[in-house]
Amino acid sequence: MKALIPTGDPAEPVVLADVAEPTPRSNEALVKVEAFSVNRGETFKLENFTPGERPGKDVAGLMVQSAADGSGPSGIARVIGHPMSGGWAEYVAVPTNALAELPDSVSALQGATLPLAxxxxxxxxxxxxxxxxxxxxxxxxxxxxxxxxxxxxxxxxxxxxxxxxxxxxxxxxxxxxxxxxxxxxxxxxxxxxxxxxxxxxxxxxxxxxxxxxxxxxxxxxxxxxxxxxxxxxxxxxxxxxxxxxxFHYLDADTRLDDDLAALVRLTAENRLNPEIGRVSDWADTATTLNDLRERRIRGKAVLTLTATTPERP
CATH class of the missing domain: 3.40.50.720 (NAD(P)-binding Rossmann-like Domain)
Known part of the structure; x- marks a missing residue:
């Protein structure tokens, strides 16, 4: 599968590369990513990334494989997720305690903005x-x-x-x-x-x-x-x-599914309105990261995966 990996080059901080598809743990679901958002803090982490680490914490997409332990959503479901890494990819494994289902009334673009922010x-x-x-x-x-x-x-x-x-x-x-x-x-x-x-x-x-x-x-x-x-x-x-x-958002409770579900519900009820300052194809991620870092984007930046992303066999 394709994924964005760090380069160490400030001008082009990430590039698309071929990597192995993740193998989910028993408490993880496999998500086919439709959109992800990037955060300004992630632009700073790319300056001193750990070799082998892949970025990406905010994703929305289609859950194509349920968790083996039976936790979390079941079947084929639209979801948002907050993995700790690896979300800027065609597929990502997400712990079920960091997943929430996405109703049809909330778009993947909106959903991708919700996790970290x-x-x-x-x-x-x-x-x-x-x-x-x-x-x-x-x-x-x-x-x-x-x-x-x-x-x-x-x-x-x-x-x-x-x-x-x-x-x-x-x-x-x-x-x-x-x-x-x-x-x-x-x-x-x-x-x-x-x-x-x-x-x-x-x-x-x-x-x-x-x-x-x-x-x-x-x-x-x-x-x-x-x-x-x-x-x-x-x-x-x-x-x-x-x-x-x-304050750190994980210092009180590392279980995120209930709060993610609350954010989705508020969005579906038009009580929370994500401010999306840019939507681009994920081929433009490097440019978007640089613009976000330099404060040229208001609100959230969302990257979408192309429709040519292959289906899993």
Whole structure:
């Protein structure tokens, strides 16, 4: 089968190559991939990839072989999946606890956007706690996670201030429920009960300064790739007794199927609307990765496999 493998070349980070079709473990189903999405963090991992490792965590397609242990969906089913690797391929083995069925009302393009970004948004807001009536500051809001967080938090009653680089990116966030759009953390007024910070560098101390007393700042990313320096005496300038915590979407529960199913249901009900900034054939993956890395894509980028993908014998 064909799969995308890392090259170590920044100009063309992946190329199509022939690899062996995966052999599923007893708790894994085999999925014929129709579409996959790429994430900005994956572009950074390709800089220092482990030899033999194949990227790809967000897939949508057709389950062509059920798990041998009887877990997960059965028969031929449309699914989304979140394997830890190997998803940028014609076929991928996915643990059944990281699979969810996809109804006909949700397209493969929509489904492919949901796993990593959707799980991060859903679990991040659970970590933040009740947001009804609370002021929330969200940095790095123009990516896939930011769009999902904005829509989910606004629907739950939060007053969301989203930080984006420009007005074009902020327009869609306003449609999704953001109460205010700013283009620099320094322009956010505050104070905020909750800060969801994904940029790092100079943004984090600026965001902390806008946190309310006894508020919570949750750090869940380092998009700037710049180290953070904090002066803890700054707490006395406003956010006394505030909490700073780190978040990773897998730190609480590595079973993903129920949350994936919840994301699918919300999408089918038009309560969650994936923002897809680009759809391309997977032959254009290298270009898409570079554009995503350089922030030339708003929301999610989805790659589709050609119709010539061979059927399994």
């Amino acid at each position: 959707g799980l991060t948004a859903l679990r991040l807001l659970r970590t933040a706690g009740p947001v009804l009536g609370r002021r929330v500051l969200l940095t790095g809001a123009s990516g896939g996670v930011g769009h999902f967080v904005t829509e989910l938090a606004a629907a739950a009653g939060a007053q969301v201030t989203a930080v984006t680089r420009d007005a074009e990116r902020g327009g869609r966030l306003t449609e999704l429920g953001a109460a205010d759009i700013v283009h620099d953390v320094a322009d956010a007024r505050g104070p905020y009960d909750i800060v969801l910070e994904s940029t790092g560098g100079q943004a984090l101390p600026l965001a902390l300064a806008r946190l309310a007393k006894r508020g919570t700042l949750i750090w869940f990313g380092q998009a700037s790739r710049t180290s953070v320096t904090l002066d803890f005496f700054d707490f006395f300038a406003g956010p006394e007794s505030a909490v700073i915590r780190h």
